[in-house]
Amino acid sequence: MHIFKRELCSACGDCVKACFFDALKLAGKLMKADEVLAEILRDKSFYQKHGGGVTFSGGEPFYQAAFLKEILKLCRGENISTIVESALHVPYDVIEQMLPLIDIFLVDIKHLDSGVHKKATGVDNKLILSNLQRLVESGADVHIRIPIIPGFNDNIGCVTDIASFIKEIGISKAELIPFHGMAIGKYQSLGLSYDAGGLKPPEDAVMNMLKVAFENAMTQLIPK
C-alpha cells in the first residue's frame, strides 16, 4: 500500500519508478533555463516562418522571477518574441526589471470592486490595478482578458466598469473569455479544494450580450 504524505514528499519520483501498475504519476520536471531554451528552439524555424513565440504562463510566472528573467534573456538572444501572462499581484519592481524582455503582457482583470475581488480571490485588487497603470505608463503592450465567471462578474455593470477603467488608463486591447473548469484536475492532483467546481461556463447568449456591452463601452468611452 502506498501511503502518500504530501507535506513530506520531495517529488523524487522513486515511488513512480517502483510501482508495477503505473498507478502513480509525477507531474512536471525541474529544468534549467538553457534546457527550456533548447525545447523552445525546436520550434524556432516555425516562429520565423509563421510568427509567434513563447508564452510564459502559470500559476504566476513572476513568482519565479529569477528563472523567468533568465529564460526571457535567452529568448531575447535568439530573437524569439515573448508573452507573459500574469495576474500582476507582485511588487512592481519585480515586473519592471523584465520590461525590456517582454513583448506583450496578458493580464486578467476579474472585478473592479476591491471587496468583491478579495472575497473571491483572497486578495484585493489595489496592487493589480496600480501595477497595470504603471505598466501602461511604461509603454508596455498590455492585452486584457476578462474571464466571465457566472455569479461573479457576468453582468453588464461589471464588464462596462472594467471597460471604463482600462480605456481611461489607455488600454485598447481586451477580450472577454468564458470561464471554464479545466483547472479542476490540477487542483485535485495537488490535493487542493476547487471552489469553482460547481460552476458551469456562461451560456453563449450571455457571452454575446456582455461582449456587445463591453465593445460598446470601449468604443464610446472617451479617454481622459
Ligand code: SF4
Ligand atoms: S515522490 Fe519520492 S518522496 Fe514523494 S511519495 Fe514518492 S517516493 Fe516519497
